[in-house]
Amino acid sequence: MDDRPPLQKIAISGPTLASLIQRFSTSPSSLDGLLFGHVTLLTPLNLSDDPSTASSATTTSDESTSSTTLVATVTGFISSPSPTSTIYDSTGTVTQTSLRNILNNHHHHNNHHLIGWFSARRKTPLRPSMREFSVTQSLSSLSAFSSQIQNSPNPNSTSSSTASSSSSSFSPCIFILLSSPFSNDHIHTHEYRAYQLRASSSFEPKLIDIVNIGPAFRGHYGSFSPNAAFPVLECDLGISSMNEDRDGNADKEDERLSVMKEKAKDQRELDGCAEGFEVGRLSRMMGSEARSYTSNLEDLYEKMLAKVENLTRLVEQSNAKVLEQEHYNRKLRQKIRAAASE
Incomplete structure (x- = not known):
């Protein structure tokens, strides 16, 4: 055969x-x-x-x-x-x-x-x-x-x-x-x-x-069958690991709450600037109330521009004070050097 x-x-x-x-x-x-x-x-x-x-x-x-x-x-x-x-x-x-x-x-x-x-x-x-x-x-x-x-x-x-x-x-x-x-x-x-x-x-x-x-x-x-067994994986289920997980979760929770509080504060400031002019009221720009609502929006923009101008003046004033402080510090360093040389 x-x-x-x-x-x-x-x-x-x-x-x-x-x-x-x-x-x-x-x-x-x-x-x-x-x-x-x-x-x-x-x-x-x-x-x-x-x-x-x-x-x-x-x-x-x-x-x-x-x-x-x-x-x-x-x-x-x-x-x-x-x-x-x-x-x-x-x-x-x-x-x-x-x-x-x-x-x-x-x-x-x-x-x-x-x-x-x-x-x-x-x-x-x-x-x-x-x-x-x-x-x-x-x-x-x-x-x-x-x-x-x-x-x-x-x-x-x-x-x-x-x-x-x-x-x-x-x-x-x-x-x-x-x-x-x-x-x-x-x-x-x-x-x-x-x-x-x-x-x-x-x-x-x-x-x-x-x-x-x-x-x-x-x-x-x-019909595939593996020839090698999977390696033994270490798994620690002790109390210490549970405590570490709890401490880590507590830190993460505190960090998450602080981020949420900061976002809520920023949102309140934005809402205060646009108070009375929510997105849901944009429908008033159509129809008989469009003229009065448009005038209100223009007033809002004028107030916002006034705030921007005030901020610009404050920035200019702060820059001037910084330059003045730098000029004063320069004179002070020169006096210290002259005194040290004598």
């Missing part, structure tokens, strides 16, 4: 790909690691409300079964911190012992399936090497790490030939290669390519689908 069925595409979320590229760009050298996720068998829905198409539902059932899409979704990764902790040896052979040791050190990936690995190289051509081919072949041969294909048909069912002949398991045969540009430009460019190792022992390039937020990708985010 073939546990490497052909994939139509490999999906990876934008944050996961960005995290992988960031880990590669900040690494002092080349690195590799494991890829985690799941493989899903997607069947298109050919449902219609048109009665005329009901007769053709039977004939199209075989076509819909044959047009199923097998998609591998990458949900996380583990990068090797040093060459000594890599998953393979110098010959490119992966052993179950070394692989389990790395997986046991990362407990947050226990609920995710191993679907492949990746390699990130600096300033090298974007094509797999012989060692990377050997590592992928050795990793995919470990049947103990094969995962179940989601939505796969029951292999014991004999309702259709496709269901009986298809495999319900998937071996970790995915390989993603990343490379950095040869020249050191101001704009960092990272290239990547995905492959699947087929049963014929050959790499087959696969399309990478970047899953972003949007209406077409809500199904990918609907």
